[in-house]
Amino acid sequence: MDNDAKMLELLGNSLTDLEVKYRATNDFATQQELEPQIQNLVAQITTLRKKLREGPVIMTDEDLAGMREIQRQIDAAADKQSMLLAIARTAAFIGMRV
Amino acid sequence: MLTITRMKAVLLVVILSLLMPTAGCTKEKADAIKNAAEQFRLESKTALTQLSNLAKQHAELPGMTNEEEVTRLAETFGTVPPEKVTEFVNSRIQAKRDFDELSASADEDLRKMQDVYDLFANMYRSLSKGHFFAGSAVKQSKIYAIKLTMQMVHFAGEIRDHPYQLHSRHVLLVEKYKNAQKLTDPQQKKAAVILASQELVQLRDLETKANQDAIAQCLKAAESGKVIIDLIDRYSTLSVADVLDLTRNALAIVSDISGGDPQIKAMIDRYDNFVKNKIATDPLWKAVQDNDIVTLSNLAKNN
Numbered sequence: 001m002d003n004d005a006k007m008l009e010l011l012g013n014s015l016t017d018l019e020v021k022y023r024a025t026n027d028f029a030t031q032q033e034l035e036p037q038i039q040n041l042v043a044q045i046t047t048l049r050k051k052l053r054e055g056p057v058i059m060t061d062e063d064l065a066g067m068r069e070i071q072r073q074i075d076a077a078a079d080k081q082s083m084l085l086a087i088a089r090t091a092a093f094i095g096m097r098v
Numbered sequence: 099m100l101t102i103t104r105m106k107a108v109l110l111v112v113i114l115s116l117l118m119p120t121a122g123c124t125k126e127k128a129d130a131i132k133n134a135a136e137q138f139r140l141e142s143k144t145a146l147t148q149l150s151n152l153a154k155q156h157a158e159l160p161g162m163t164n165e166e167e168v169t170r171l172a173e174t175f176g177t178v179p180p181e182k183v184t185e186f187v188n189s190r191i192q193a194k195r196d197f198d199e200l201s202a203s204a205d206e207d208l209r210k211m212q213d214v215y216d217l218f219a220n221m222y223r224s225l226s227k228g229h230f231f232a233g234s235a236v237k238q239s240k241i242y243a244i245k246l247t248m249q250m251v252h253f254a255g256e257i258r259d260h261p262y263q264l265h266s267r268h269v270l271l272v273e274k275y276k277n278a279q280k281l282t283d284p285q286q287k288k289a290a291v292i293l294a295s296q297e298l299v300q301l302r303d304l305e306t307k308a309n310q311d312a313i314a315q316c317l318k319a320a321e322s323g324k325v326i327i328d329l330i331d332r333y334s335t336l337s338v339a340d341v342l343d344l345t346r347n348a349l350a351i352v353s354d355i356s357g358g359d360p361q362i363k364a365m366i367d368r369y370d371n372f373v374k375n376k377i378a379t380d381p382l383w384k385a386v387q388d389n390d391i392v393t394l395s396n397l398a399k400n401n
Binding site: 002004005008012015016017019020023024026027028029031032035038039042043045046049050052053054055056057058059060062063064066067068070071073074075076077078079080081082084 | 149153156157159160170173174175176177178182186189193196197200201203204207208211214217218220221222223224225227228229230231232234235236238239241242245246248249252253256259260263265268269272273276386387389391
């Protein structure tokens with residue numbers, strides 16, 4: 001078990017314990033005391049999970065811009081190809097008629 | 099004069115027909131890349147949805163019915179002093195909002211990621227109509243195919259190394275064991291403990307299945323990504339028959355990958371090793387991993 005797994009287990013156990021306590025109490029003051037602690041643990045788990053999911057490869061804003069640029073180039077290639085095919089068809093038509 | 103015009107027109111047609119196929123790829127290959135990208139989008143989005151569900155469930159608190167909530171509020175109100183009634187009302191409304199907000203943030207990175215896979219597939223939307231001139235753009239797109247494929251392999255490994263919990267079910271189960279411990283009648287206590295233990299076994303199997311299904315889906319997506327990379331890599335040398343073989347083989351592999359396969363975790367190693375081998379032998383993969391932008395743009399153009 002690596003350190004991140006240990007941390008996730010620790011956070012998960014603490015969160016479960018706090019939630020069990022929270023659900024068991026009908027005391028307003030205790031609920032108010034436990035809520036920020038629970039929220040803090042959920043936030044910690046979420047942050048750690050996101051970090052672990054990120055991994056070695058991150059899609060940056062530059063990557064998104066790069067993909068949009070490629071999309072634009074391929075769209076432009078399609079326009080160019082349509083235009084040239086139209087010219088070729090017209091030329092062939094003239095060639096056949098003249 | 100007429101003959102010269104006619105000759106010019108014929109010459110133009112000949113030049114165009116000679117130039118176009120050498121500038122890019124055939125329509126069949128372009129269609130293959132476009133379809134492979136669409137397949138990659140579908141498999142990846144399914145993987146991201148499964149991963150999103152796991153992420154949300156890992157940070158989820160047990161829900162309450164309206165009736166349970168009303169009973170709890172009424173009982174809690176019994177402990178509220180008169181000067182704290184306003185605070186009670188406002189804080190009970192706010193607390194629910196805060197919890198909902200937290201729960202929604204658990205998978206926001208994955209929801210955003212779905213748009214990236216959409217954008218990737220959309221890059222090729224006009225490829226069938228522009229295949230003569232899109233060769234260079236298609237080559238450059240390989241960087242993103244590599245990145246997103248590596249990401250799917252990483253997700254699969256990440257689920258294996260840090261499996262997700264169905265957290266609210268854990269809370270309810272702990273409550274059941276604690277309630278069983280409080281029982282004084284030995285027979286009742288034994289029955290309650292057995293019931294809770296049955297649920298524990300069910301929960302363990304359910305969690306294993308949910309995690310393995312998500313791993314399998316990430317690997318299906320990774321396999322679809324590999325096909326695009328292969329098609330881009332070899333698209334100047336592949337015949338139409340090769341393209342058909344490649345896509346048919348990949349579809350067979352994708353349909354064979356299943357969360358119920360006991361070897362599913364070992365399969366991750368196969369994809370992991372594929373990525374590691376590529377990083378070790380292909381400078382473009384190495385540059386993608388290192389996010390080496392200068393090398394990437396040079397290699398993508400010349401690859």
